[in-house]
Amino acid sequence: MTACAVGDCERAAAPGAPAPLCLQHLALSADWVGQEFGTEDLLPSPCPACGSRLGVRYPSGWLCAVCEWAYGTSPDGALPRPRVDVVYYIRFGDRMKIGTTSNLRQRMAKLWHEDLVALERGGRARERARHAQFARARLGTSEWFELAPELVAHTEVLRAGVDDPWSLYARWISEAVAAHG
Known part of the structure; x- marks a missing residue:
């Protein structure tokens, strides 16, 4: 000893x-x-x-x-809260919604979902691009999609190295606060 x-x-x-x-x-x-x-x-x-x-x-x-x-x-x-537009991917059962918002907490509180799967920076243009990219899996004209392998693979790429999408969002907000002084 x-x-x-x-x-x-x-x-x-x-x-x-x-x-x-x-x-x-x-x-x-x-x-x-x-x-x-x-x-x-x-x-x-x-x-x-x-x-x-x-x-x-x-x-x-x-x-x-x-x-x-x-x-x-x-x-x-x-000072107004900085605007950070994000495209979100939420899962409910066997489907996924691709949407956009500038107030993620408020938006998530209004939507039925089981999991916030992933986030990426961007607004309406990025959201429309993702809707077009995964159009084959789209459920009607809604923002909901089947859990197609290519959509799941895309969200896995977005989540790479990110334990919690909320922490990523918090970092984006803090960067925006810092950029505005």
Whole structure:
């Protein structure tokens, strides 16, 4: 058993620790690192700028981990929310809807769906292009499509490297906020 490497500490080093330190000295080290570099954690409530729940906690306060908004401050109410047009792909049962919106949260609240499958930036022109691209799978003249292999493959490409489409949307919103100052 290895002893803790700190001075005259007689406790045993924690098994598997990255450095030969006892649990108490590891905890002190973690606290020091957290003060210096922050600790990633859930924000107390969603970020008012981008909606993310992930934050970095410092002794002086929180920052949003997505847009770096100083948590606890309010976005300038006089500034309009930036417009970010997206094409969304939602699934309900064995069909998928391809639509567009500039307010994703509001739109998703109004639509029956089981899963927000994927997102891509773009407005009406991109939506029309996707409707034409997958026309063979279209259900009548609606925005709903059969789960055709080519449509599923397209959404898999859009989702590559994206764990959660909402986090992608939050990043786009935060980029738009930053671009508008």
